[in-house]
Amino acid sequence: MALYIGLMSGTSMDGVDAALVDLTEAGRASLIATHTEAIPTTLLQTLTALSQNRGTPDELGHSDHELGELFATAANALIRKSPESGPIKAIGSHGQTIRHVPDGATPFTLQLGDPNIIAERTGITTVADLRRRDMAAGGQGAPLVPAFHHAVFGSDTQHRALVNIGGIANLSWLPAGNESAGGGFDTGPGNGLMDSWAQHHLGEPFDRNGDWAASGQLQARILEGLLQEPYFDRPVPKSTGKELFNAAWLDAKLRQWPDTDPADVQRTLLELTALTITRQLPEARPLAVYVCGGGAKNVALMNRLRDLLEPDKVSVSTTSELGIDPQWVEAAAFAWLARQTMEGLAGNVPAVTGASGPRVLGGIYPA
Numbered sequence: 001m002a003l004y005i006g007l008m009s010g011t012s013m014d015g016v017d018a019a020l021v022d023l024t025e026a027g028r029a030s031l032i033a034t035h036t037e038a039i040p041t042t043l044l045q046t047l048t049a050l051s052q053n054r055g056t057p058d059e060l061g062h063s064d065h066e067l068g069e070l071f072a073t074a075a076n077a078l079i080r081k082s083p084e085s086g087p088i089k090a091i092g093s094h095g096q097t098i099r100h101v102p103d104g105a106t107p108f109t110l111q112l113g114d115p116n117i118i119a120e121r122t123g124i125t126t127v128a129d130l131r132r133r134d135m136a137a138g139g140q141g142a143p144l145v146p147a148f149h150h151a152v153f154g155s156d157t158q159h160r161a162l163v164n165i166g167g168i169a170n171l172s173w174l175p176a177g178n179e180s181a182g183g184g185f186d187t188g189p190g191n192g193l194m195d196s197w198a199q200h201h202l203g204e205p206f207d208r209n210g211d212w213a214a215s216g217q218l219q220a221r222i223l224e225g226l227l228q229e230p231y232f233d234r235p236v237p238k239s240t241g242k243e244l245f246n247a248a249w250l251d252a253k254l255r256q257w258p259d260t261d262p263a264d265v266q267r268t269l270l271e272l273t274a275l276t277i278t279r280q281l282p283e284a285r286p287l288a289v290y291v292c293g294g295g296a297k298n299v300a301l302m303n304r305l306r307d308l309l310e311p312d313k314v315s316v317s318t319t320s321e322l323g324i325d326p327q328w329v330e331a332a333a334f335a336w337l338a339r340q341t342m343e344g345l346a347g348n349v350p351a352v353t354g355a356s357g358p359r360v361l362g363g364i365y366p367a
Contacts, residue, residue, distance in 0.1 A: 020088070021335040039070065047098060067113035119366065125342075140354055141239070142239035144353075150174055171281070183351060188232055194207055194213065194298075296327075
């Protein structure tokens with residue numbers, strides 16, 4: 001077996017997902033074991049502040065250390081749960097993004113979670129800092145998952161789109177029979193705005209099943225105002241994050257409608273996510289859309305995606321149909337990216353990120 005661990009904490013900051021993956025068979029990623037480690041409340045509050053450009057250098061350094069320990073804890077807990085005891089070749093750690101600014105004269109992306117600590121605490125070689133080499137080559141540093149999507153989910157006979165709906169949503173285009181990965185980019189807000197609104201008004205981490213959104217009424221004027229955001233019309237390559245789509249962005253947009261029922265706002269945010277995904281899907285038909293990430297559990301959102309598309313030409317389901325539970329696709333992707341790095345193979349797709357060419361990604365921190 002070729003065992004690798006992937007560690008992932010996304011823009012939703014809802015926990016560290018750890019997946020032990022067998023990558024022995026080409027074109028296949030077999031999940032062996034999975035584990036989620038909760039982010040402690042105090043650390044989560046600090047990370048949220050840092051992601052909103054608030055915080056001190058000390059808080060940045062302390063959080064980097066604490067996250068390194070947390071990611072190592074997640075990996076060790078995963079190993080204890082695993083039915084396999086064979087050697088693990090490497091850990092691929094995404095880290096926790098707290099800032100992603102891919103444009104301008106000095107583009108940068110910043111992920112916390114010290115990989116030195118992960119390697120030290122687990123005794124396993126760790127691959128991390130996977131975004132910045134692509135950015136150094138002129139790319140956006142994101143999204144990185146399309147290469148994995150193509151390798152594992154591509155089809156010789158079916159046009160497919162993989163849609164990951166985390167805090168931010170991204171899309172991978174996998175044309176049938178294409179020997180190289182197709183396009184990919186961040187479509188805009190995924191669950192992030194809806195989660196933030198639910199936390200503020202319900203005191204809940206998210207809108208379970210989209211039930212609260214389903215109880216509200218779509219507000220067309222608000223939706224039109226949200227859709228004026230220039231990001232949606234930007235050409236690819238493009239990537240984004242909570243630096244743009246955050247509570248402050250939403251509050252500014254809602255200022256002219258201060259008395260709107262909160263449930264109506266939630267329904268409108270759900271529509272924003274669904275529309276900005278479906279409007280940016282490739283035009284090829286027939287098309288199979290497979291959803292992963294936390295958004296796959298939002299029943300109202302999944303139903304709305306189906307409603308907005310032609311049911312006889314576009315099917316919408318989850319990656320469970322392709323053999324990987326939606327929750328673990330991104331963690332599995334970073335296990336795969338670790339293997340690419342360890343074998344000296346490129347992990348980026350220049351057509352997706354805009355980099356000047358294929359690059360071996362990340363740094364290797366030996367056990």
